[in-house]
Amino acid sequence: NFSVAVPVRSHDELGELAQSIQSLANELNYLKKERNEFLASISHELRTPLTYIKGYADITRRKDLDASERTRYLEIIHDESERLNRLLDELFNMARMDVNTFTISKEIVQLFSFLQNIHEKVLPAFANERIQLNLECKDDLFIDIDPSRFEQVILNLLDNALKYSNEYTVTTIKATECNGWISISIIDQGVGIPPEDVPHIFDRLYRVEKSRARDTGGFGLGLSIVKQLVEIQGGTISVKSNLEQGTCFTITFKEKTNEDSSSG
Numbered sequence: 506n507f508s509v510a511v512p513v514r515s516h517d518e519l520g521e522l523a524q525s526i527q528s529l530a531n532e533l534n535y536l537k538k539e540r541n542e543f544l545a546s547i548s549h550e551l552r553t554p555l556t557y558i559k560g561y562a563d564i565t566r567r568k569d570l571d572a573s574e575r576t577r578y579l580e581i582i583h584d585e586s587e588r589l590n591r592l593l594d595e596l597f598n599m600a601r602m603d604v605n606t607f608t609i610s611k612e613i614v615q616l617f618s619f620l621q622n623i624h625e626k627v628l629p630a631f632a633n634e635r636i637q638l639n640l641e642c643k644d645d646l647f648i649d650i651d652p653s654r655f656e657q658v659i660l661n662l663l664d665n666a667l668k669y670s671n672e673y674t675v676t677t678i679k680a681t682e683c684n685g686w687i688s689i690s691i692i693d694q695g696v697g698i699p700p701e702d703v704p705h706i707f708d709r710l711y712r713v714e715k716s717r718a719r720d721t722g723g724f725g726l727g728l729s730i731v732k733q734l735v736e737i738q739g740g741t742i743s744v745k746s747n748l749e750q751g752t753c754f755t756i757t758f759k760e761k762t763n764e765d766s767s768s769g
């Protein structure tokens with residue numbers, strides 16, 4: 506531990522310095538604790554699929570298995586390997602964002618056509634689950650974003666809306682402008698997030714009711730990556746949710762006006 510206790514209580518420069526050192530030490534201790542908890546959770550996440558893979562690999566080596574049993578076990582091994590792969594991909598992405606080697610290239614994008622593209626792309630998946638997907642956006646809104654990173658953000662939020670909604674509900678992608686700020690909301694009529702979980706929803710590896718999330722194959726990394734991606738591009742993200750009624754994630758960006766674009 507960084508157990509610094511600087512016993513200087515004066516109100517002069519030395520006192521201020523002592524205070525800064527103390528708060529730096531507190532911050533370092535906090536980060537260290539967070540890192541340890543994160544590593545513990547990651548080890549657990551890695552171990553679970555590996556346990557399945559090893560267990561079923563052992564069983565499939567048995568001579569007395571019939572073909573259908575063997576196929577079923579091989580499928581489990583395959584699925585768990587894919588799960589492992591996805592986790593490693595997400596971790597890799599996250600690590601790259603942390604060390605700031607992550608490059609973003611922003612450009613001014615017309616929001617309606619951008620969102621329409623995404624809408625078209627995901628519509629079949631929503632139709633398949635009998636969930637209606639609406640898009641509401643005026644066609645004169647512009648924002649300054651990295652299109653592929655921002656698409657990743659919206660796809661992630663839509664993927665959650667789809668995972669946590671039941672059939673015959675409606676999900677809406679809605680963009681509005683107010684006083685030079687643009688808000689893009691993904692609004693679903695799904696299961697909602699319990700109020701006590703809402704403050705943690707953007708934390709790494711945080712899942713509501715682990716059993717519920719496990720069914721969907723999630724790791725609780727998606728939203729923490731989404732938040733980082735939004736903030737890297739200069740935006741903010743917030744959430745409002747009502748249990749059994751639905752959830753609304755809202756991303757806010759400064760609007761790009763014609764003046765902004767002509768002056769660079």
Ligand code: ADP
Pocket residue numbers: 665666669693695696697698706711712713714718722723724725726727728729752
């Ligand atoms: P996961 O990959 O597990 O879905 P996320 O970081 O994307 O991880 O989400 C964290 C948790 O937040 C999820 O486990 C889920 O319980 C909850 N959640 C996220 N989006 C929604 C939503 N649209 N409706 C209800 N719950 C949600």
